[in-house]
Amino acid sequence: MSICGGIAGRRGHSPKGIFIHNDAGGQFLDANYWANALAGGEHSLGNGFAHYYVDQNTIRQVEDDVNCAWHCGQEDSNMNYLSMEICQSMGLKDTFLANEERGLQLAAELCKKYGITPNESTIRLHQEVFATACPHRSVELHGGPKACKEYFIRRIKELMNNVNETQKQGANGRREVTMMCLYTIDGKGPVIFFDGKEFHPLSHPDEVTILNKIYKDNNGKDLPCYSWSSKAPWYARLQAAVKRTQK
Incomplete structure (x- = not known):
């Protein structure tokens, strides 16, 4: 039984598409907060709810996919579309963008599951059907409603095609795969940056901070960081593989 218990009714068929919302919540209002607030009655179901609440670490589904949700204030949208709230949209930019990326990953998974082709009629913004700024932060960060929707559709297609999150479009139109990471050995010595x-051994904590910030601004997620043991020397295997390919 879902938290919302089918209160908005049963759809009776596969969803047509997905609405992407922003929660208008602050930095501490993550997916668990919203799910718990709905379950505990702090946020009334009658005031609206989505199927999913998403942050970078957690996805909370509060209503089953087969049921409707009161998420749009418009009957066709509530009846025929899945919905997700990207959390913490009034919080820190980097946090929100990481949450948004996780939401787009979820959207890609749902599109695959239900045979939905991402396009103008299947990937929707709340403001298309109701007098609201939602998804306000996404629209602001991606250059307006049209550009935001185009970004959502493009990114979901990429994720459906299993494009790695760390791939970026190069100036020559080709895909450039980023293999950068940080690692330590037995928790001792310097942090190693592999570009x-x-x-490159790093000599100051600020070097780790700035490298991670640049990577995250470009890729929407933290630079991978590993803690490897000399008993299972994966760092040595990585070094050997790189040297071998350079010959």
């Missing part, structure tokens, strides 16, 4: 070709 995809060479290994």
